[in-house]
Amino acid sequence: MTATSPPSRRWRISPLLRRILLVNALPLALIVAALLYLDQYQHGLLTAEVTALREQARIYAGALAESAVQNNAANQPVINPDLARPLLYRLIEPTPNAQAIIYGSDGQVIANSRIRQGPGGAIITEKLPPVHPRGNFARAVSLLYDQFLAFLPNPDLTPTGTEGEAAGLGWQPSVREALRLTSAPANHQAAPFIRRAPDGRLLITVAEPIIRSKHSVGVVLLTREATEVDRAVFAIRVSILALFALALALTVLLSAYLARTIATPLLRLADSASRLREGRAAMSEPVPPAIAARQDEIGQLARALEDSAHALWTRMDAIERFAADVAHEIKNPLSSIRSAIETIRRMDDKARAARLFDIIAQDVQRLDRLISDISDSSRLDSEMSRTALEPVDLAPILAALAEIHDATRKETDPVIVLDAPKSGLTVRGAEGRLVQVMRNLIGNAASFSPPAGKIWLRGRETGSTIEIAVEDEGPGIPDAKLNHVFDRFYSERPQSESFGSHSGLGLSISRQIVEAHLGRIMAENRRNTSGTITGARFVIRIPKA
Numbered sequence: 303m304t305a306t307s308p309p310s311r312r313w314r315i316s317p318l319l320r321r322i323l324l325v326n327a328l329p330l331a332l333i334v335a336a337l338l339y340l341d342q343y344q345h346g347l348l349t350a351e352v353t354a355l356r357e358q359a360r361i362y363a364g365a366l367a368e369s370a371v372q373n374n375a376a377n378q379p380v381i382n383p384d385l386a387r388p389l390l391y392r393l394i395e396p397t398p399n400a401q402a403i404i405y406g407s408d409g410q411v412i413a414n415s416r417i418r419q420g421p422g423g424a425i426i427t428e429k430l431p432p433v434h435p436r437g438n439f440a441r442a443v444s445l446l447y448d449q450f451l452a453f454l455p456n457p458d459l460t461p462t463g464t465e466g467e468a469a470g471l472g473w474q475p476s477v478r479e480a481l482r483l484t485s486a487p488a489n490h491q492a493a494p495f496i497r498r499a500p501d502g503r504l505l506i507t508v509a510e511p512i513i514r515s516k517h518s519v520g521v522v523l524l525t526r527e528a529t530e531v532d533r534a535v536f537a538i539r540v541s542i543l544a545l546f547a548l549a550l551a552l553t554v555l556l557s558a559y560l561a562r563t564i565a566t567p568l569l570r571l572a573d574s575a576s577r578l579r580e581g582r583a584a585m586s587e588p589v590p591p592a593i594a595a596r597q598d599e600i601g602q603l604a605r606a607l608e609d610s611a612h613a614l615w616t617r618m619d620a621i622e623r624f625a626a627d628v629a630h631e632i633k634n635p636l637s638s639i640r641s642a643i644e645t646i647r648r649m650d651d652k653a654r655a656a657r658l659f660d661i662i663a664q665d666v667q668r669l670d671r672l673i674s675d676i677s678d679s680s681r682l683d684s685e686m687s688r689t690a691l692e693p694v695d696l697a698p699i700l701a702a703l704a705e706i707h708d709a710t711r712k713e714t715d716p717v718i719v720l721d722a723p724k725s726g727l728t729v730r731g732a733e734g735r736l737v738q739v740m741r742n743l744i745g746n747a748a749s750f751s752p753p754a755g756k757i758w759l760r761g762r763e764t765g766s767t768i769e770i771a772v773e774d775e776g777p778g779i780p781d782a783k784l785n786h787v788f789d790r791f792y793s794e795r796p797q798s799e800s801f802g803s804h805s806g807l808g809l810s811i812s813r814q815i816v817e818a819h820l821g822r823i824m825a826e827n828r829r830n831t832s833g834t835i836t837g838a839r840f841v842i843r844i845p846k847a
Contacts, residue, residue: 347531359510359524371514379514387413400526504528635665686818696727716751722761728847742808743772750776770842778827778835
């Protein structure tokens with residue numbers, strides 16, 4: 303046998319552990335992805351922000367329409383920039399994190415809340431104050447989240463990207479869009495513009511027409527940072543990620559535990575099986591005792607492997623003993639034949655040569671019977687493992703064997719006394735092999751019975767088993783030999799029996815057949831009231847069908 307190196311003991315991720323991690327983590331990842339989507343929640347927050355901002359823009363538009371619109375020379379209402387700018391500054395003052403721009407009907411910018419005229423006529427552009435500073439972690443989460451949303455169906459209020467220049471508070475919808483709004487019907491409501499600035503802030507822009515006397519004289523664009531939306535969504539994202547991290551850690555630990563309790567014992571069992579195959583495992587401990595003691599499926603597997611190993615070693619020992627016994631039994635007649643042949647070559651006495659030829663013939667007959675019984679015994683186990691067991695009623699078989707014996711018996715042969723019911727002794731088995739057992743026991747009893755003696759053939763049901771007993775009136779069995787009569791090549795035969803007529807395998811084969819039927823066969827002596835042996839008794843017990 304070629305020795306193989308034992309598996310490495312260093313820790314590594316086994317295929318089973320990878321599968322357990324995948325199976326446990328995949329549903330968790332899908333749930334977290336679905337929760338991180340937060341589409342409905344964010345949609346509701348953005349809707350509320352847009353609604354509030356739109357109401358604010360309508361207030362601005364209404365105030366501008368009432369206070370900053372005058373008729374021109376053609377008696378058409380137009381926005382007066384000198385009135386619109388200070389009014390816009392006063393309107394936007396309570397909202398420092400917002401920006402408002404007024405477009406005229408011709409698309410020109412009339413007023414911008416972040417551009418003022420300073421002392422001496424200088425133009426001052428005010429920057430948006432940092433209302434909600436964002437750290438690197440918040441930016442990373444928002445960036446990943448927006449990338450994730452890019453692969454999903456977006457609702458109406460999902461953030462949109464920039465157009466042309468970088469998105470920021472100074473970026474607004476194009477003048478073309480503003481002009482389109484100025485010519486829209488009065489009941490038209492433009493969609494909001496939602497995007498992120500380079501620093502990660504979420505910005506919302508709404509457009510509302512300035513209407514005076516049912517004429518659109520301009521449009522006001524109001525932009526505000528959606529600080530509360532970002533904060534609320536970010537808080538939930540962080541909570542979900544924290545729970546995900548905790549659940550993932552528990553998943554990894556549980557997966558490692560499952561792998562340790564499943565994969566590691568299986569690897570140890572595989573190692574034990576490899577050592578058994580190579581013949582390096584001790585018969586007394588073929589698998590680790592700690593695994594065999596487990597009260598789960600792996601423990602059952604370990605115990606089954608242990609039982610298989612014991613059965614295998616027992617079978618190997620039996621084969622070795624059987625081979626040694628066969629070699630010994632075959633060697634005896636071969637030695638006798640060789641001695642007879644060598645003697646015949648050196649002698650001229652025809653009478654003595656004839657007697658030696660008779661010895662050779664008896665030895666050949668003994669070898670023939672021995673080889674036949676050895677062949678039958680060696681293939682019995684494999685044959686029984688392939689034979690389908692069927693219900694067999696032993697009562698008619700006992701009656702038929704008794705009838706055949708009585709029909710063929712000679713005057714000095716023993717008589718069979720049948721003591722069994724006509725039916726009801728049903729077992730599951732192979733009928734031919736069960737008949738072989740009965741014939742072996744009857745033949746054995748007949749060979750030890752006195753002339754015209756009796757053989758009792760009994761059958762009965764005892765609880766969950768069927769009991770068959772064969773009794774004779776012979777000399778019985780020495781008490782020390784009761785367990786050895788079933789050994790192979792047991793050769794204690796009556797002196798009146800011709801040499802070589804039995805191989806010593808009959809009772810051994812009978813025990814093999816009975817044990818293959820999950821039964822037992824025992825030998826005992828019959829005794830009278832004074833304790834004297836009056837014969838032998840062989841008892842078979844097989845589970846009833």
